[in-house]
Amino acid sequence: MIICISWIKINNIFDPMLWYKVENFFDNSCVQVADVVVGFGHLEKKGKDDVEALIAGSGGGSRKGFDYLCWDLYARVSQWYSEGSDSEQAAKKKLRLDTLHLIEQGGNATAELAEVISTAVLRRHLETMARLGIEYDFLPRESEILHLKFWESAFEKLKATGVLYEETEGKNKGCWVMRRPKSEFSSEVNEGPDEDAKVIVRSNGTVTYVGKDIAYHLWKFGLLGKDFGYKPFHKYPSHECWISCEQGEKVHPHFGGVRAIYNVIDSRQSDPQSNVIQALRGMGHTAEADRYTHFSYEMVALTPRYAEELGYTVSEEDKKKPYIEVSGRKGFGVKADDLMDLMIAASRGEILKRHVEWSEEQVSETARQIAYGALRYFMLRYTRNSVIAFDQKDALAIEGETGPYCQYALVRAKNIFRKAGVAPEAVLAEYAQSAGLNAILGSEEGGDIWALLVRASKRIFVLEQALVASEPAYLAKHAFQLAQEFNNFYHKHRILTEENAAMKSLLLTVAAVVLREISATLKLMGIESPEAM
């Protein structure tokens, strides 16, 4: 529902190493959808036809589409729930739950409205992500997990393997529960119920989110014995994105039954995630459990300064904090499309200061590359367990550890080759055959050049470390250090006016190597290399 910039914390880092598929689980039967449905029905007094008209009308050109409407409505509904007398609030709460249950059941007008809304928002989500080059292969939806009775199959297996047991005493009486990984009840005092156990099936017979997630992950590993229906949903230039449905097409790509899973979910989900892994292990699927990685990361928040820039009033108390957590319920945050637009506008301004002669196309293309590069770099420069306090000014700064800084170093190198009228690839090919570098590199002056070359040669090593540690920030650090060292080199040596031919040749070669390496490292982070800036 809420388009969250966290999504771009993971991107194509795995691209060169693995063949993989990107799935985005779509929680289309969740309470947030129910809230928006309540909003349209009770605040806006709109039915399915009205909503469909809104969706159709909100398309044309403007990015402020249907998802923006939902964002606002969601915040209003949340506010509305908390208003009125106790009995009124209770009634609203009941309405909310009833709506949720109708959506989960399906086959009714409320569920149809929810379907229309969630699909429209999903389409907008794909468009937004596509701007950053993020594409999906498959969109499994919660509604199919429910309607295709994935849970029922999983439940049988969970009962048969003894992972779940029915609690007969204590506060969880009547629930089907699962022991948590660490509760070593068996060896210790074993009297009374394990009250710390995780409830999977409530006493009223409904399944919790974790239960559905277990079923979903059994499917992912091909252990469920059931499959989704599939239909095409969205066409990217290079491939098709499929979506789950109850009765799909006969011919479709194969999804599920994978060897390994990387679940990119923020660290607040670590408890439910460990429950899922524990369930797999308990069912005897230990190998699969070992190949299940919760790629957890901390949330993205906003600095108080940026929150103010966005027009929010920030309390004195919040101003002292390093960051403020975004909240869709409170209507506090920045929408990904807005963020990108703001950053593009800002980098555009910088470009126009310097290149009045550029064509409109050149300006907007470069502004886009810089803005997206700045955004991606900022998301990736922090290690995963650090909260990212987003600030546009910091992200877009040319000074400091930023995307634009790295891009600028690379552009400087490109300028040299443009002025020299040679291609960096040609320089590399030529230099590989000459053999006069020992004398220069061995000299005192050559020490720094040698150091730069050594650093430049470390890309694969750094990538390997980044993969082992599941830490994209290592790549960001490498790109920055290389850019920094190159800027130093650039300042120290006037390459084009160098008179010593052997030296000039070496300097050009080093520039070509560094250009290639910064560019390749940035590419691993999904950051483009502008021609000029």
Place this chain on the structure above:
RNA sequence: GGGCGAGUAGCUCAACUGGAUAGAGCACCGGCCUUCUAAGCCGGGGGUUGCAGGUUCAAGCCCUGCCUCGCCUACCA
């Protein structure tokens, strides 16, 4: 109450499995454009790594206790 993460320069963060003088960036101060883009470069100040013990030749990192903050848990998704 329990679980996870964090505490490092004024601020935001690094530090690969324990290893040399704990590093960057921002901010601050001072320099550097007749030159391939100064959107840059160089230099400077700034630290008892939360506290107290312990293990080790060696601890920001490991162990014990305590303090502070955040998140997750207690039949919400």
